[in-house]
Amino acid sequence: MSDATTSQVMALGAAVESVPRSGWHAATVGAVHRETPNASRLELDVEGWPGNAAGQHLDVRLTAPDGYSATRSYSIASSGASTRVVLAVDKLPDGEVSPYLVDDVRAGDMLEVHGPLGAFFVWAPAAETGDDRPVQLIAGGSGVVPLFAMAQAHADADDPTPFRLLYSVRTPDDVYFSEELRGLSDASAPLRLDLVYTRRTPDGWPTPAGRITREALEAAVIPAADRPRVYVCGSTGFVERVADWLVGFGHDPRSVRTERYGGM
Amino acid sequence: MEHVDGNAIAGPLAEFFAFDVTTATGRCTGCGSIAELARAMVYRSGAGTVVRCATCDTVLATFVESGDRAWIGLSGMSAIEVRRAPSTG
Numbered sequence: 001m002s003d004a005t006t007s008q009v010m011a012l013g014a015a016v017e018s019v020p021r022s023g024w025h026a027a028t029v030g031a032v033h034r035e036t037p038n039a040s041r042l043e044l045d046v047e048g049w050p051g052n053a054a055g056q057h058l059d060v061r062l063t064a065p066d067g068y069s070a071t072r073s074y075s076i077a078s079s080g081a082s083t084r085v086v087l088a089v090d091k092l093p094d095g096e097v098s099p100y101l102v103d104d105v106r107a108g109d110m111l112e113v114h115g116p117l118g119a120f121f122v123w124a125p126a127a128e129t130g131d132d133r134p135v136q137l138i139a140g141g142s143g144v145v146p147l148f149a150m151a152q153a154h155a156d157a158d159d160p161t162p163f164r165l166l167y168s169v170r171t172p173d174d175v176y177f178s179e180e181l182r183g184l185s186d187a188s189a190p191l192r193l194d195l196v197y198t199r200r201t202p203d204g205w206p207t208p209a210g211r212i213t214r215e216a217l218e219a220a221v222i223p224a225a226d227r228p229r230v231y232v233c234g235s236t237g238f239v240e241r242v243a244d245w246l247v248g249f250g251h252d253p254r255s256v257r258t259e260r261y262g263g264m
Numbered sequence: 265m266e267h268v269d270g271n272a273i274a275g276p277l278a279e280f281f282a283f284d285v286t287t288a289t290g291r292c293t294g295c296g297s298i299a300e301l302a303r304a305m306v307y308r309s310g311a312g313t314v315v316r317c318a319t320c321d322t323v324l325a326t327f328v329e330s331g332d333r334a335w336i337g338l339s340g341m342s343a344i345e346v347r348r349a350p351s352t353g
Contacts, residue, residue, distance in 0.1 A: 019284060022274075022275070022278050022284070057271070057274070058275075059275040071275070073272055073275065114275050114278070115275070117274035117275050117278070117284070118271050118274040118284065118286055118302070119274075119284040119286065119287045120270070120271055120284075120286050120287050120300055120302030120303075121271050121302065235266075236266045236267060236268065237266070257302075258269065258303070259269065259271045260266075260267070260268045260269045260271075260272075261268060261272075262266050262267070262268050263266040
């Protein structure tokens with residue numbers, strides 16, 4: 001196939017799915033550090049990675065010496081053309097994959113990854129999509145990972161779209177990307193950050209710890225009248241509660257995109 | 265194990281389709297509602313995966329992966345719409 005034909009085919013593929021083609025890749029752990037007491041941040045160097053859109057995920061497959069394998073999905077905290085891919089993984093107490101990724105994996109270890117995956121729960125700058133409606137991000141716990149990727153992409157693109165993140169988290173120690181999120185609030189394309197603490201607040205916090213209420217949610221999100229695009233990611237219970245409330249506030253269900261990661 | 269949603273099956277479905285099928289819209293044979301596959305409810309277990317309509321709970325699709333084979337059934341979808349690239353003439 002000539003170079004011209006290859007680039008035509010690639011351009012066609014991009015137009016159809018607007019995200020890079022997925023495939024299995026060998027990844028080397030480039031760096032790993034503690035993100036929170038219960039989570040690690042992994043930077044993977046992925047051979048042949050075609051880049052990814054903000055909000056996409058990948059599947060990690062671990063294979064035991066006896067051939068038993070387990071595959072789990074993880075959201076990607078980074079976006080763009082880089083072959084260095086950042087994950088932040090929460091340890092599930094009875095997990096088959098996450099305890100290894102959080103506690104045992106070391107720089108230089110190899111993993112099998114499949115991706116980039118998912119073209120639904122993604123955000124791209126208004127300059128690419130032509131959609132400049134304001135964006136409301138709503139995260140429960142580790143559901144912040146793909147939303148952080150979107151907020152970072154928004155700042156990197158100096159995108160003028162108003163961006164707001166509501167982040168529900170157990171305690172101040174459990175906040176992922178806390179330094180980066182502070183930095184994004186000061187960026188030239190700023191992110192408005194609202195935190196809700198469900199178990200313990202910082203000293204002097206104006207509201208007691210507890211799950212977000214319907215009234216608090218309504219007060220902390222871009223109003224339905226402004227027709228925002230809304231992305232909600234978290235546990236299944238969190239996402240379904242929040243999405244139902246949003247529709248009750250008058251948000252168009254088609255403008256509310258959700259990603260559920262299951263129990264907990 | 266609580267259910268997840270159609271985003272989670274982008275990886276397994278990449279074995280069956282050459283594009284990201286989670287953004288394709290399907291029409292439910294149960295209630296007629298039309299939605300992206302990413303919006304469907306997904307129940308995964310060791311036995312396989314069941315995809316249900318988020319509106320009426322009808323089984324839209326089932327798939328099973330086993331060793332060197334993968335099997336998919338699309339019993340609950342009467343139509344699938346995929347966005348195509350604009351014609352360049």
